[in-house]
Amino acid sequence: MARMGAELRRQDFVEATVKVIAEHGVANATTRRIAAAAGCPLASLHYVFHTKDDLFYAVYESLFNLPHQALEEVPAGTTAAETTAGVLRQLIAWIIRHPDAARAQNELFFWAMRNDPEMANKIYSVALEATEQALERATGLHRENAVLKAASRLLIQLVDGLIIAWSAHGDLARLQAETETACKALALLVAND
Template sequence: MKVIAAHGIDGATTRRIAEQAQAPLATLHYCYHTKEDLFADVYDFVARRFRDVVKGSAPHADPAATARRLLRGLMECYLESADFAATALELISWARRQHEDRGIRVYDEAVEATRTVFRDMVSTHPLEAETIDEIAYVIATLADGFALNWLTYEDRSAAVKQMEITASVLDSWLAVRLESAPAALG
């Protein structure tokens, strides 16, 4: 992750990766036949991290509290590690360019994990499928925007304040959307 974050995919040579890992280059080549195989493992790590954040952030008392916790969990994950944020965005972009479906898949998996949290709440908090899709989209959009801003400026104190602003945007949208959302059909 550190090499990809610092040098991008194209600059993440096996030599740099081996140096960062403090491992012989031959060992890296023994474990991974191609650089793409190595990136696939990093890619899977990133996807698992997103799923873990979603699972660890939900469920809460109601859809609004759950949405806030999910967004905050994603933003904290990015804030915790600029390398993770940079690597996640770089890998998704790279995979999208190289292997169209794989780039879409990691993003879809993260959004689907979010949808599942809200689908699981339907028995106690009726939500239509469209509303669930919208909530997942808004959370992803706000979290990604936060990550890009954090990576651009890397100002931790500003980022902490921006987390509150981002959360307030979600709160405002949820207040309007959930108030106007019809209950799911039983």
């Protein structure tokens, strides 16, 4: 049997954890269930990730990076307000294509808030920093700009709220209509700079 490198194994465990969390929730994402979903021995999981918290943080980091990669493709609008609304649309489009990843990301964040507030704070700080960078790149607004900072925080809140609402109602047309309403609100904030 060929030996698999720790980095490749790590990715297998991350992907399996996303599936398990999306299907069963964080509380039921046991290391035994995750190892089985990855098709790997439990000992391998414990070798690659020393603690379950380490695994969950690695999952969150990988999930967070995926939607932000989609932001590289946001076309610039004619104004910063239009471009900012486009960023929100792009993130929701990514979520529609990857519902398990979006569900797992939210589950992990709520788990972290209850079990490790310091980790939750770190996760939010990383998300805010990446969102500010993406909006700065997309709009040309400077990071010191108060509107860019407010728009970044609002963007995160809107995405999280839209994911939660969609998870509850499951109606794609409703999600898209709610996204357009959120885009208008976000664009108004940026346009009032």
